[in-house]
Amino acid sequence: MRFLHTSDWHLGRSLHRENLLPAQRAFLRHLVQTAQAEQVDAVLVAGDVYDRAVPSLGAVELFDEALHALAALGVPVVLISGNHDSAQRLGVGAGLVARAGVHLRTAPEPEALAEPVVLRDAHGEVAVYGLPYLEPALVRRRLGAEEVSHTAVLSAAMDAVRDDLAARRAEGGDVRSIVLAHAFVIGGESSDSERDIAVGGVPSVPASVFEGVDYAALGHLHGCQTINERVRYSGSPLAYSFSEAEQRKTMWLVELGPSGEVDARRLDCPVPRGLARIRGELDELLTEDAHAAAEGCWVQATLTDAARPPQAMERLRVRFPHTLQLSFEPQGREDDGLHSYGARVRGHDDGAVALGFVRHVRGAAATAAESTLLVEAVEAAARVVGGEI
Known part of the structure; x- marks a missing residue:
């Protein structure tokens, strides 16, 4: 079975106020053309379809245009929500659009996570499971996870997947398997444009979480990378920060063999x-x-x-x-070797921090008169906050 693995479209995002919708439209048209030219059996989108929970009208129209084009080709799409998406909004009408071959997986309930999209080729069935971004504090109880952590909730979700897969294999013989997930897997390299997910505990999870499936199509990190032969990030199709300036933006074209063998090839995305x-x-x-x-x-x-x-x-x-x-x-300019602003100001009082800021911006220390005025201003502000004035 042949499929395209992509993620992190971030439709509606800009680059330092530069409108990227035209570039995103060019990518999605390229995606549709590639799906047709490579005769893929499915397109897998591993989350962060939109850049924010309430996307702009232009972003929604662009998404709608892409889904219609893929549906017209008869290419199934399996799509999960990421940490930038509103799972509820993205999942509206999931039952209806599934009839057109667009399968939205946004619900965190165990029964939904363990319900695959079943695709077929000459070698049999391929069960495609979609695990949307799982915020530990919100889904722990529903999944029966042992603790509030990314590893715990993703492990619980994968247990549900493995149980369903085992039952299918017991009934019908060999069934190959694919999982879509949106997470920070240990070994991946991040960039500046990804939203931090550490609020749910330690953000990274081990690749071993995905043991037992033939291919894990990951989203969240914006650089295309291989964690191991069966666990890969596609990365974002466009650069969304200057930290991604050196990244080659691609999709994975993956061949899943009759016994679950993986052959993956990178296909370049258009560079606007x-x-x-x-x-x-x-x-x-x-x-x-x-x-x-x-x-x-x-x-x-x-x-x-x-x-x-x-x-x-x-x-x-x-x-x-x-x-x-x-x-x-x-x-x-003097450099004390401390690159973290928190490290630079740790242990300093407010007046020293303010004077250090002047030095940092100007490249030279404040004059004696300026220092006196600044310290007096800081002390006056402290008295206001303390209720003395």
């Missing part, structure tokens, strides 16, 4: 515009040939000039018209 991170003094960035490749890219620029140059963004955009982000790291 490259991302580039450039660093240096402003005059160098504006003149050096080494930066020519970034001229047509979305750009994140870091200026290292000792003093902040006037009209830096306007001047950068003359050569790099798609500059989206600009930061300053002046040369010669």
Whole structure:
């Protein structure tokens, strides 16, 4: 059986206020064309269809367009909700759209998790189970998990899957199996654009959770990666932060053999515009040939000039018209080796933190007069908070 594994579309998301709906439309049309050209038996979408629980009208229309196109091809779609999606909203009408071959798996109840979409090819049945994002505090009791943790609730869900799979095999012989899940699996590398899921305890789960199935199609991490032969992330089809500038954006084309053998190949997604991170003094960035490749890219620029140059963004955009982000790291600034802001301010009183902030932004310490005014302001604010004023 041949299928496409994709995830983390994040429809409606922007990149530093740059509208990405046209790029997302180009990807979804590419997905439909690929499904037709490769004659796939199914498309698997491992969560985060939308970027937020209440998506924009444009995002909803784009999703609707893609589902209609896949349904017109007769290609089944199995889709789960991710931590960015509203499971209830995404799952509306699931019973109706299933008749068109679009199978939404958004409910966290054990009986729903253990109800697969059953596909068939010349070698028999393939049971496709969809495990939506499971927030531990919300689903622990329903799943009978031993504790409030991502590992516990996903393990409980997988126990239900394995029980159902064992029953099917007892009745009908060999049944191959696929699981869709949205989670942070140990061994995966994250990027800046993924929403933290640590609120439900330690966010990562071991890959061993998925033992007993032939293929686990994962979503959540935005980089395409292989945890092991049977456990893979497709990654997002577009770069959603500059931390993803070096990532190759792809889908997995997976062949599931007659005995559950896995043969996976990466298929590139269309790149609307490259991302580039450039660093240096402003005059160098504006003149050096080494930066020519970034001229047509979305750009994140870091200026290292000792003093902040006037009209830096306007001047950068003359050569790099798609500059989206600009930061300053002046040369010669003291660095105590602590990169966490929390680590930098730990143990300091409010006045010291405020003075440190001035030094960080300006690249030089406040004057004696400025220091006096700032400390007096901090002390006055503290008295207001303490109810003395």
